[in-house]
Amino acid sequence: MTPFLLIAAQPIISTAMSRMNQPLDSLAAWPVVAGLTFTFRSLGVAFNEVVISLIARGESAKLLARFTRRASIIVSLAFLLLLITPLHEFLLETAFALPHGLHELCHVGLWICCLLPGLNFYQSWYMGVLLSKKKTMPIVESVVLFLLVAAGVLSWGVMIDNEIGLYYGAAAYASAMALRTLWLQLRSRSVRKAFQAQPEEATQVFNQLAAN
Numbered sequence: 001m002t003p004f005l006l007i008a009a010q011p012i013i014s015t016a017m018s019r020m021n022q023p024l025d026s027l028a029a030w031p032v033v034a035g036l037t038f039t040f041r042s043l044g045v046a047f048n049e050v051v052i053s054l055i056a057r058g059e060s061a062k063l064l065a066r067f068t069r070r071a072s073i074i075v076s077l078a079f080l081l082l083l084i085t086p087l088h089e090f091l092l093e094t095a096f097a098l099p100h101g102l103h104e105l106c107h108v109g110l111w112i113c114c115l116l117p118g119l120n121f122y123q124s125w126y127m128g129v130l131l132s133k134k135k136t137m138p139i140v141e142s143v144v145l146f147l148l149v150a151a152g153v154l155s156w157g158v159m160i161d162n163e164i165g166l167y168y169g170a171a172a173y174a175s176a177m178a179l180r181t182l183w184l185q186l187r188s189r190s191v192r193k194a195f196q197a198q199p200e201e202a203t204q205v206f207n208q209l210a211a212n
Contacts, residue, residue: 005143009150009176010034013169016154020165022105029102029166032092033109034173037116040079044071044120051128061195068125076118083110105166112170119181126184129191138187142180150176 017026047068054060082088088110092103130138150172157168 002139002143005140005147009147009173012147012151013154013172016158016172017165017169019158020161020163020168022164022166025102025105026165026169029098029105029109030169032096032098032102032106033113033166033170036082036091036106036110037079037113040075040117041120043075043117044124047071047121047124048128048131051125052132055129055132055195061192064125064128065192065196068121072118072121075121076115079114079117083107083114105164109166109170112167113174116174116177119177123177123181123184126181126188126192129188129195130184133191135187135191138184141187142183145183146176146180149179 014027014030017023017030020026051064054064082091088107089103092098092106093100098106127139130136153172153175154168157163157165157172
């Protein structure tokens, strides 16, 4: 259900952008913005499976939490480096052969999505912790929240119709992903505390969680 709901956001964003300012430019630029952002986000996708396989091994929880912070910082800095250096001009104008107008549009859209690559590592960390304890409902809740927030921002953009559609589409996606990450953080807090407890304390914490 989770990937299905996430994929469903794409046509929702495209449909909304087609009803805002500069619809053709927005629809042409959105695949480039989403594709480049996902290229950096994909670095954290497989981390979910790593967390599931290693979380229960002694000190692995603390090491995985430390790796999440460092990897998030590194991939965020790499994405920012792309945005502030001439590398983005090479990719957008030369590699993708975008006209100058679309190049500027994409550049702004990428800035709006600049936090997403780093957030993906945290999402994988929180989801891996939850899945390792077979707690899947918070993940479904986070995706439903993602869709509601994205739909709300897009609906607002369609109603007021005062900005380029791509900007609302990128803002809807970025804000929805940020709130989804926050929800996963809140819902996984008790499980993460249990995993990061000392071995002799972990059993007591898990027993308390089971009793609740």
